[in-house]
Amino acid sequence: MTKAVSRDFCLKCILTFLLILSLVVASFVVVSFNPLALFTLEALGDMALYIARFFPPDLSVEFLLKVSTGLVQTFAISAVATLLAALMSLFLAVPAAGQMGQGVKVLTRFFLNFLRSVPELVWAVLMVLAVGLGPFAGTLALALHTAGVLGRLFGEALENHDPSAHLALRLAGASKAQALLYGTLPILGSRLLSYTLYRWEMNIRMATILGFVGAGGLGQILYYELSLLHEQQASTVIMAMVVLVVGVDMLSNQLRREQMHSMG
């Protein structure tokens, strides 16, 4: 380097830094929380006592059986919800891509945005009201939110794909539906599938906690045991959650890496 790196006085940087710092401090004031208070002897002792109550985890056979049922249920909720959402999104994607007119497109997009921006847990509370406690409510809640996400992704994929196959079929006399089914979908298929699998991965994570509002799965067991102050049972459930979440994470990372290798 011929010239020394400029170390000019940067007023903008300093102001930005001060602004962010003051906002952070203001945030701590608003929630009236002093992080240093965590490190008093008393607070540390309380925490240690609380953590000690989670050990040893309950590994009795009957409880493990219960947890594994919850695990299977969580898995089922996520699988069914993702499947339903993918099917819904296929139908919603066509109007969302503007193939049925501009007005319908705007309306569908608005609907999809709405589905997407309401969090899964809020949907779950609503669905518990609609269909009662249990995994079905969780399935519906996840499906609604995921339909919003996938519908938008599918719609964008449909809008931006290469239309030559579609056009060729249309020019050869195929109907719009036929051109979509045999021209467009085969091209987009793998992309739509990868979007769906990606959402499934996120849904597995989400399904573990939907039970907090009574929508089935591992979360419901955890909430129940914690309400009864059964910390040892709760720690078994938490361990199952970590295994599920981390396992799915590692599996998908592995698959992604393999796919990247096979694609070069």
Next chain:
Amino acid sequence: MDTRFQDRDPAAKGRVLKACLLLAILWPTFDVAQFNVALAMTPGNFEVFTNFLSQFFPPSFQPDFLKMVLKATLETLAMATAGIALAMAIAIPLSLIITHSLSISRLGPASGHRAAQLARYLARMAILLMRGIPEIVWALLLVRVFGLGPISGVLAIAVTYGGMLAKVYSEILETENTRAARALLMLGSGRTAAFLYGLLPGASQELASYTVYRWECAVRASVVMGFVGAGGLGQLMDQSMKMLNGGEVSAILMVFLALVFLADSISLVIRRQLA
């Protein structure tokens, strides 16, 4: 070779077979998920739900209630900001420990090799645990120690996002150009100096931009965490929902959507500036 005109899809057989196979695998899961559309149509459920939904309009805009919503909104933003600040404080040392490109023992035989390896392993396990447990579970656990209110929410965000940030920070630091840091380390500089002068200049933009993105996620998450009593808009929404007050729920929902939109655009603007 058969050159007859084919008016049927040549791939139909395979597709139908695949679909059937998939359905056969997935069918039991429908059972486990207790999939039953008829449940929504039972008179009790249907009535309660439609009553509740019909109350959504008009949203409740009473001054008292609005004041509460405003306070909760502020609290939500503060929770996210304070949580991310703490998460950074947790993530920076952890990521410096686990980053390979800052590892002195990788350069060659060094004293304290075993201890360094052990520290790295422990840090990795801590990160795995922190981000492996969803934030709302952390919130549920912390509410029992710190009581209802935003403090548990702040700590839950700090722990979960601390783990996520630590992992991504170290990934960013490893994919950056690491030659400068390596050269510094080989010349005998300490890890901190190698980080500050060798890695940080190249990576600071990406690090900052990812942190801002996580802040946006934290705003979203802090709403949800209120459902277990960790303060903010979520707690308010939970209360209104338990009282089946549709007008209040729809008002909070609207504020929430606006807040998420706001956080989205703020984060987008900052990240554009950084890029």
